[in-house]
Amino acid sequence: MTVRIAVAGASGYAGGEVLRLLLGHPDVEIGALTAGGNAGSKLFAHQPHLLPLADRVLEETTADTLKGHDIVFLALPHGHSAEIAAQLGEDTLVIDCGADHRLTDPVAWDRWYGGTHAGSWPYGLPELPGHRDELRDARRIAVPGCYPTVSSLALAPAMGLVEPEVTVVAVSGTSGAGKSLKANLLGSEVMGSLSAYGVGGAHRHTPEIAQNLSKVAQEQVKVSFTPVLAPLPRGILATCSATLKDGDTDVRAVYEKAYADEPFVHLLPEGHWPTTGAVLGSNAVQLQVAVDRDLDRLVVVAAIDNLAKGTAGAAVQCMNLALGLPETTGLSTVGVAP
Ligand SMILES: NC(=O)C1=CN([C@@H]2O[C@H](COP(=O)(O)OP(=O)(O)OC[C@H]3O[C@@H](n4cnc5c(N)ncnc54)[C@H](OP(=O)(O)O)[C@@H]3O)[C@@H](O)[C@H]2O)C=CC1
Numbered sequence: 001m002t003v004r005i006a007v008a009g010a011s012g013y014a015g016g017e018v019l020r021l022l023l024g025h026p027d028v029e030i031g032a033l034t035a036g037g038n039a040g041s042k043l044f045a046h047q048p049h050l051l052p053l054a055d056r057v058l059e060e061t062t063a064d065t066l067k068g069h070d071i072v073f074l075a076l077p078h079g080h081s082a083e084i085a086a087q088l089g090e091d092t093l094v095i096d097c098g099a100d101h102r103l104t105d106p107v108a109w110d111r112w113y114g115g116t117h118a119g120s121w122p123y124g125l126p127e128l129p130g131h132r133d134e135l136r137d138a139r140r141i142a143v144p145g146c147y148p149t150v151s152s153l154a155l156a157p158a159m160g161l162v163e164p165e166v167t168v169v170a171v172s173g174t175s176g177a178g179k180s181l182k183a184n185l186l187g188s189e190v191m192g193s194l195s196a197y198g199v200g201g202a203h204r205h206t207p208e209i210a211q212n213l214s215k216v217a218q219e220q221v222k223v224s225f226t227p228v229l230a231p232l233p234r235g236i237l238a239t240c241s242a243t244l245k246d247g248d249t250d251v252r253a254v255y256e257k258a259y260a261d262e263p264f265v266h267l268l269p270e271g272h273w274p275t276t277g278a279v280l281g282s283n284a285v286q287l288q289v290a291v292d293r294d295l296d297r298l299v300v301v302a303a304i305d306n307l308a309k310g311t312a313g314a315a316v317q318c319m320n321l322a323l324g325l326p327e328t329t330g331l332s333t334v335g336v337a338p
């Protein structure tokens with residue numbers, strides 16, 4: 001089988017990572033590549049690592065350019081996908097890396113993003129209970145946010161075993177913010193310094209994490225989420241905690257069972273802790289669990305590459321599922337070291 005794909009936002013970080021992964025995918029032919037202001041320029045100017053596509057010229061992001069492909073990956077700023085998707089028939093599988101179709105509650109959408117809710121699509125985190133089957137037949141897929149991916153996978157197995165109030169502190173590399181220049185991401189400010197942002201429940205990934213965990217717990221889960229920016233190009237390390245209802249719960253056994261058959265989610269051997277370096281460039285999620293006995297508090301540490309499992313890797317994993325291919329096709333679980 002060969003499917004023809006297009007990538008909208010090919011000059012950006014997420015679009016570039018989708019292309020890097022698809023260049024190693026045996027069943028994919030790469031069609032149209034589009035951008036915004038950089039349309040008309042060569043892809044090579046923006047993605048110097050994607051040599052096999054060096055001569056490709058970026059086209060304008062219009063439905064006409066994207067039509068006629070089996071699969072369209074949208075790696076655009078949020079707010080751009082609904083209009084494009086509406087012009088692409090159901091015969092095209094649309095995989096949106098942006099936030100537009102992740103939240104199911106229009107009130108939450110309006111509060112955190114503003115404006116009209118474009119509706120929700122099947123949520124591209126196959127490892128969450130019930131999601132894999134929904135993704136197999138999907139023609140529209142919403143790729144999760146990077147922080148919700150790592151924190152939902154870290155805490156989902158514990159839902160029902162902990163009080164429905166969880167804390168997530170997650171340190172992210174700068175590529176999570178996209179390529180467009182932001183004052184706080186300029187080299188001199190970010191290098192050699194860690195800084196918290198979106199503090200006090202202000203980050204828009206808070207409702208997405210709560211939505212995921214509440215669905216698994218089948219009760220409303222409250223989330224305290226604090227993101228921290230780190231001087232790294234890629235990677236997220238999340239420390240997630242919640243109070244156990246029964247401090248004697250064998251949490252390790254619970255996590256071993258939950259992820260025993262998952263190709264990308266790895267509970268590390270006891271005594272070893274996840275690092276962002278170990279998952280770099282791979283679709284892997286590394287987890288470790290502990291119980292703080294003084295508080296009966298479950299602590300889970302998890303690492304992902306924000307551009308791989310946190311975006312593009314998840315997008316390719318979901319494409320594989322929707323096409324009926326082995327979920328791991330074109331994806332690695334082996335990170336880069338050192
Ligand atoms: N970076 C990450 O770790 C993650 C990103 N995402 C999501 O993926 C999407 C892309 O993010 P990312 O790659 O980081 O962002 P970038 O800023 O790196 O890239 C954005 C892309 O969108 C294009 N673009 C910008 N504005 C327009 C427009 N008005 N019309 C058409 N194209 C436009 C840009 O083209 P040009 O070069 O011409 O400006 C570029 O190709 C976002 O929705 C983001 O939230 C999701 C999870 C993690």
Ligand SMILES: CC(=O)N[C@@H](CCC(=O)OP(=O)(O)O)C(=O)O
Pocket residue numbers: 078097098099144145146147172173174175176177178227229
């Ligand atoms: C480090 C950094 O700035 N990260 C981004 C998250 C990237 C992401 O996943 O954003 P979307 O939900 O829009 O897809 C942020 O905090 O806004």
